[in-house]
Amino acid sequence: MPQGKPEYVPQDGLTTRARRNRPLVMVHTGPGKGKSTAAFGLALRAWNQGWPIGVFQFVKSAKWRIGEENALLALGRLHDQTGEGGPVFWSKMGEGWSWIQRPGTEADHEADAREGWEQIKRDLAAEAYRLYVLDEFTYPMKWGWIDVDDVVAALKDRPGNQHVVITGRDADPRLVEFADLVTEMGKVKHPMDRGQKGQKGIEW
Numbered sequence: 001m002p003q004g005k006p007e008y009v010p011q012d013g014l015t016t017r018a019r020r021n022r023p024l025v026m027v028h029t030g031p032g033k034g035k036s037t038a039a040f041g042l043a044l045r046a047w048n049q050g051w052p053i054g055v056f057q058f059v060k061s062a063k064w065r066i067g068e069e070n071a072l073l074a075l076g077r078l079h080d081q082t083g084e085g086g087p088v089f090w091s092k093m094g095e096g097w098s099w100i101q102r103p104g105t106e107a108d109h110e111a112d113a114r115e116g117w118e119q120i121k122r123d124l125a126a127e128a129y130r131l132y133v134l135d136e137f138t139y140p141m142k143w144g145w146i147d148v149d150d151v152v153a154a155l156k157d158r159p160g161n162q163h164v165v166i167t168g169r170d171a172d173p174r175l176v177e178f179a180d181l182v183t184e185m186g187k188v189k190h191p192m193d194r195g196q197k198g199q200k201g202i203e204w
Contacts, residue, residue, distance in 0.1 A: 021161065022180075023158070023162050023163050023164075024163050024164075024180040024181055025155050025163075025164050025165075025166070025178065025179045025180050025181075026039075026042075026163070026164070026165040026166070026179060026180065026181040026182075026183075027138075027165075027166050027167075027171050027175060027179045027181070027182045027183070028165065028166070028167045028168075028183050028185065029138060029167070029168060029169060029170065029171035029176070029182065029183070029184055029185070030169065030183075030184035030185035030186055030187075031169060031185070031187050032184075032185030032186045032187040032188075032190075033185065033187070033190060034185050035167040035168065035169075035185050036068075036136070036167050037068075038167075038183070038185075039133050039135065039165045039167050040068040040072065040133065042131065042133070043055065043068075043072055043088075043131060043133055044072075044075075046086065046130060046131040046163075047072070047075050047079075047088065048085060049086070049130075050085060050086045051129070051130035052087045052088075052089075052129045052130050052131075053072070053076075053086055053087070053088045053089065053129055053130070053131050053132075053133070054089045054120075054123060054128060054129035054131070054132050054133070055069075055072065055088070055089065055090045055091070055132075055133040055135065056091055056093075056116055056119075056120060056132070056133070056134050056135065056137070057090075057091070057092040057093060057135045057136060058093050058116060058134065058135060058136045058137050058139060058168075059093070059135075059136035059139055059168075067201070069090055072088050072090065073088060073090055075088060076089075076090075086130070089128075091116075093109070093112045093113060093116055109145075110140075110143075110145045113140040113145045113146055114140075114145060114146060117140070117146050117150075117151070120132065120134065120154075121154050124154060124155075124158040124159075124162060125158075125159070127159055127160040127162060129162065130161065130162060131162075131163045131164075131165070132162065132163070132164045132165070133167075134164065134165070134166045134167070135167050135168075136167060136168045137166045137167065137168055138166060138167070138168030138169060138170055138171045138172070138175070139168050139169075139170075141172050141175070142170050142172065148172045148174050148175060149174065151175065152174055152175060152178045155178070156178065166179075
């Protein structure tokens with residue numbers, strides 16, 4: 001197992017333990033498959049550590065039942081029943097966020113995205129979760145629905161020890177510059193290049 005030792009030690013006055021435990025902003029971007037999959041892998045690790053997890057999906061429809069959602073919510077129920085692992089909160093934008101009750105209204109995706117971000121800011125201020133998965137969050141920023149500078153400022157000022165992972169293509173350069181860890185998923189080959197659609201167990 002690689003030790004993962006840093007190539008240099010900055011002169012920042014922090015102990016090794018303090019530097020190791022700094023909260024991270026992570027970005028998974030690029031045209032390749034696996035951005036959300038990797039983020040949900042992090043969520044599994046966080047659950048195992050007993051961390052509260054908040055998942056906010058910004059593009060995928062609320063009607064979709066993806067495998068990671070079912071699995072993580074089952075782990076959340078296990079936590080509720082036995083105390084094992086951590087609590088899990090999951091919300092999707094597609095039909096309105098879970099805390100918004102407005103039946104019979106037409107979906108306004110831009111407004112929904114903004115409401116979702118405002119809730120995340122409230123949760124960050126309250127230190128509601130230890131890991132936030134903001135899935136497909138690069139798109140509302142790319143489309144101009146959510147101000148990138150506001151996102152960077154809120155993440156920079158977040159209190160406590162809260163980790164945030166953001167997924168989606170075309171991450172804004174300002175977000176990339178600010179983040180602690182940025183992984184770009186590159187596509188070499190994909191079954192869709194041969195006309196093959198997504199399948200159970202692989203895409204969902």
